[in-house]
Each structure stands twice: as structure tokens, then as C-alpha cells.
Amino acid sequence: MFPRSFEYVAPADLAEAAEALASAEFAKVMSGGMSLIPMMKLRLLSPDLVVDIGKIRGLDQIEDRGDAIAIGALVRHAQTAASDAVPAALRTAAAWTGDTQVRNRGTTVGSVAHADIAADQPAAVLALGATMVARSASGTREIPADEFFVDALTTALEPGEILAEIRIPKAGGGSAYEKLGRRGGHTDYAVAGAAAWVQRSNGSISDCRVALTGVGTKPTLAEGVAEALIGTDGSASAVEAAAARATEGVTLLEDLYGSEEYKAHLAKVMTARALTQAIANA
Numbered sequence: 639m640f641p642r643s644f645e646y647v648a649p650a651d652l653a654e655a656a657e658a659l660a661s662a663e664f665a666k667v668m669s670g671g672m673s674l675i676p677m678m679k680l681r682l683l684s685p686d687l688v689v690d691i692g693k694i695r696g697l698d699q700i701e702d703r704g705d706a707i708a709i710g711a712l713v714r715h716a717q718t719a720a721s722d723a724v725p726a727a728l729r730t731a732a733a734w735t736g737d738t739q740v741r742n743r744g745t746t747v748g749s750v751a752h753a754d755i756a757a758d759q760p761a762a763v764l765a766l767g768a769t770m771v772a773r774s775a776s777g778t779r780e781i782p783a784d785e786f787f788v789d790a791l792t793t794a795l796e797p798g799e800i801l802a803e804i805r806i807p808k809a810g811g812g813s814a815y816e817k818l819g820r821r822g823g824h825t826d827y828a829v830a831g832a833a834a835w836v837q838r839s840n841g842s843i844s845d846c847r848v849a850l851t852g853v854g855t856k857p858t859l860a861e862g863v864a865e866a867l868i869g870t871d872g873s874a875s876a877v878e879a880a881a882a883r884a885t886e887g888v889t890l891l892e893d894l895y896g897s898e899e900y901k902a903h904l905a906k907v908m909t910a911r912a913l914t915q916a917i918a919n920a
């Protein structure tokens with residue numbers, strides 16, 4: 639199918655892009671186009687204006703800002719996967735995204751802005767405690783990851799805002815990502831996945847965040863897991879007991895890829911695996 643007709647602009651900088659976005663009734667940002675173009679072709683989205691940010695210089699960088707790693711809006715999945723500066727949870731999520739073409743065109747920031755219920759990056763940035771930096775014609779604002787994901791394909795970004803970068807705090811500790819892909823194995827969207835971040839001090843777990851993907855309508859922090867694990871020695875039995883609480887407070891979603899029971903089971907298995915690896919990485 640072909641998209642409905644639309645206007646197209648490719649601004650030279652973020653200020654111009656923000657102005658263009660504000661100028662149309664229904665405008666959409668395009669970064670990699672890997673999800674936007676198929677949705678337009680299927681007419682699930684029919685914007686009046688597409689603002690292609692692909693020609694803006696300087697957005698394709700991963701920068702060490704001292705207390706945080708900043709991932710620019712045009713950093714591709716392949717770049718994120720290859721960067722030693724990026725924590726393991728997000729690096730792995732990027733490496734396990736789709737196929738080579740998708741990883742070379744699609745962007746980490748675009749995936750987070752898109753907020754697909756089964757995407758890999760949103761869970762990783764949530765577990766890593768990232769901050770989203772949104773740019774609009776009226777300025778810049780920061781949104782914590784745990785306030786960013788609102789519902790399926792819905793984020794806290796307002797119309798007219800561009801997600802300009804994601805900042806991941808350099809909090810130390812270790813992180814990991816685990817998933818079961820829709821075709822088995824690791825690539826393809828997640829039937830269920832879990833990203834974990836843990837910090838250890840004096841032989842015990844002092845802090846922890848686990849985020850799930852694929853099991854509900856948005857990536858969700860598994861708060862019961864963190865509550866159960868913090869203060870333990872992080873042993874296999876402590877991990878197992880904590881992972882058993884993975885779906886506490888999560889509204890499970892049955893879909894073509896599994897029943898609620900199956901998703902709940904996978905969420906616990908992926909949580910235990912991600913925690914075990916994150917503890918090993920800490």
C-alpha cells in the first residue's frame with residue numbers, strides 16, 4: 639500500500655525541525671523510518687508533514703559527559719551495539735534488534751520514542767534509569783524514563799517535541815538484557831524480555847532496577863523484584879525468589895505470541911537470567 643500524500647521537510651538543525659513540527663496540525667518526526675514508513679504505508683498513521691531529522695549534523699554521536707552517556711537522536715542500533723561506553727543492557731538490546739538492515743537504519747532514540755510494546759530499547763533505558771531530553775520550539779525539557787512510557791506506542795512527548803537525546807547515568811554496577819524473540823532465539827521483537835541493573839556494595843545488593851517488555855502495554859519496572867533483591871547477597875536462591883515477583887503489579891497482555899500465563903512464566907525466567915548476568919557484570 640502507498641501512504642496518503644504528505645509534505646516532507648529535512649531541516650538543517652534542531653531549531654528548524656522544532657519550528658517545522660509546530661507548523662503543522664499533524665506532523666511526525668522521522669529518524670530511521672524503520673517503523674514510521676511501514677505505519678504510513680499501512681495507513682495506521684497519516685501525518686500531514688514528515689520532519690526528517692536525518693540531515694541534522696551532530697546527532698549521530700555517543701558522548702561521555704562525565705556523569706552520563708548521551709546517545710544522540712541519530713545513533714543507529716549498530717552503533718549502540720558496538721559502543722563500549724554504553725551499558726551492557728542497552729548494548730545487548732541493540733545487538734538483538736531485528737536484522738542487519740534494521741540495525742543500520744533504525745535508531746536507539748527512535749525506538750524509545752516509538753515505544754512499541756515488544757521493543758527492546760525501552761526496557762533497557764528504563765532499567766538503566768535514563769533521562770529523555772525533549773526539544774521543542776519553546777525549549778528543552780528532561781523526562782525521567784519511569785515517567786516517559788505512558789501506554790502502547792504512547793510516550794510523555796508532546797506534539798511538537800523531538801526526542802533529541804537519551805542520557806544514561808554513569809551509576810556503576812552491572813546490567814544485562816535477556817529476551818525470547820518471536821521466532822525463538824534473540825533477534826526479532828520480544829515475546830518477553832527483561833533488562834536488569836544492579837549495584838553491589840560490601841557483598842550485598844545495594845540497588846536494583848528490572849524492567850519488562852513484551853508482557854504488558856508498556857515497558858514496566860518490576861518493583862517487587864527490586865524490593866526482594868536489595869539487601870540480599872545476590873545468590874542464585876535470592877535471584878530466584880526475587881524473580882518470582884516479576885509480574886507483581888503488571889497488567890499482563892495476551893497476544894498472538896502467548897497467553898497471560900505463558901508471558902508471566904517467561905517474564906520470571908527472563909528476569910532471573912538478566913539478574914544473574916547483571917550481578918556477574920557488577
Ligand SMILES: Cc1cc2nc3c(=O)[nH]c(=O)nc-3n(C[C@H](O)[C@H](O)[C@H](O)COP(=O)(O)OP(=O)(O)OC[C@H]3O[C@@H](n4cnc5c(N)ncnc54)[C@H](O)[C@@H]3O)c2cc1C
Pocket residue numbers: 666667668669670671672673674675711734735736737740743744745746747748749751752754756757758759795799800801802825826827828
Ligand atoms: C523488520 C523489522 C524488524 C524489527 N525488529 C525489531 C526488534 O527485534 N526489536 C526492536 O526493538 N525493534 C525492532 N524493529 C523496530 C526498529 O528497532 C525501529 O528502528 C524502531 O522501532 C524505530 O526507530 P527508527 O529510528 O526507525 O524510527 P522511525 O521509524 O523514524 O520513527 C518511529 C516513530 O517514532 C517517532 N520518532 C522517531 N524518532 C523520534 C525522535 N527523535 N523524536 C520524536 N519522535 C521520534 C516517529 O515520529 C515515529 O512515530 C524492527 C523493525 C523492522 C522494520
